[in-house]
Amino acid sequence: MRISPLQVGAAFWELCAVGLPPGYLLPMHTLYSLSKVLAGVLLAVLLGCPLGLALGASRGIQMALMPLIDFIRPIPPLAWILLAIIWFGIGFGSAVFLIFLGAFFPIVLGTCSGVRGVDPLLVDAVRTLGGNRRDIWLKVLLPGAMPSLLTGIKVGTGIGWMTLVAAEFTGVRQGYGLGYMIMSARDLQRLDAVVAGMVGIGMVGLALEWMLGRIYRWLLRWQ
């Protein structure tokens, strides 16, 4: 079976105008998917950054937790689907969980290596000027870890977005979701719509990347 860019373009237009299944339009699919990814990544940031900071600051915590992290990390999100459905039910919760799994580890590792990469000389400088532990965290370790932490978030967001199709394997309640749409198109043997959906995911990924890049350039303008 062959497919031309023209057909993909036509399918893209059809997805926007008619929808698949009919009435379920591409922008809405995108919006629902985006909300899951943002929720998953946000969760990963909220849990991953503190964990990464703790791992980076303390050898003890690192020795205790790193084996566990390295054990869970290589398990692909796809393998978690059944457990995710059992734990979080069909729909939003389990999809967010799978995206979270994809985004969590790059954020943890990025933050951890960021903290460890901070020049101890900078910590000394703050200490000699009278800084306490809190000052060292807020004024040195956190901003010092920022470049690597932000890279972790960027990689995590990318992987989270990649996990999307797997995440929507868990089913969608409202009938919306880019991954869900691609699978519906597959069931209908609509290769053109599958590829159009892939193009859609790629475009949103590109837009996310671009936005994060802009934000980072501003946050890291000192570099």
Added chain:
Amino acid sequence: MPASLSVYNLSKVYLGSNNQDPQVVLKGLELVIPAGTFVALVGLNGSGKTTLLRVIAGLEPATSGEVRINGERADLLRRPVGMVSQELALLPWRTVLENVELGLELQAVKGKERRERAMNMLRVFGLEDCGHRYPRELSGGMRQKVAIARALLPEPELLLMDEPFSALDCQVKSRLQHFLIDLWIQRRDTVLFVTHDVEEAIVLSDTVLVISQKPARVVDVIPVNLPHPRDRTGIPMTGLRRRVLASLMLTRPGEKPAGFVRSNAAGCRG
């Protein structure tokens, strides 16, 4: 207010891990610096100079002995000291002004007063136009100036300098030496300036302390009774240099005097 510094019977031992022997870096080191004097501490590389400064600054505990600032135990009541290190220790994500403000910020001085005092300090350093710049945008010499401004803004009792100019090229180095001494003449801080550059020590200080190789202790105290600005090539300077070098040489057993002097004299003549 500049304070006096005294160090009594100070020792620092690093316990080696597992099979390594413990390393004695400082052993029974004593020194006294009266308030408002500029003292240079000269020792060969690896003699424990940096360790000594770190212990005085309270960054590391002493194994035994005492550090007293104005007669009070510095390890019991930690006081902020000014410290300028060899490498760049400015926070790269802060502008020059924000870096200079840091000490006052840590003392919870209010924003407006902080900013004003930092700007005044930058003016003293001729850096008033660089306040909004980031450290990476500055030359090495300017960065060290900012580091000195940052250390001095909270008016520390003690200014510790750990080879602050050793990474700079000759011209910049001698310019900063002159700047530092002009500043000191106005302010009369108590300064402990660590260097391995004999000429630098003599040009800047009231007294040169020579310390031995590990375990470090003070082996010679050489007063420099010359008015500022000092002529680097004058006869009194040459005599002092010879004396400091001779003391230093004694700290390195098994070294031929001539070779040692030559290798050192090849250094910078700003």
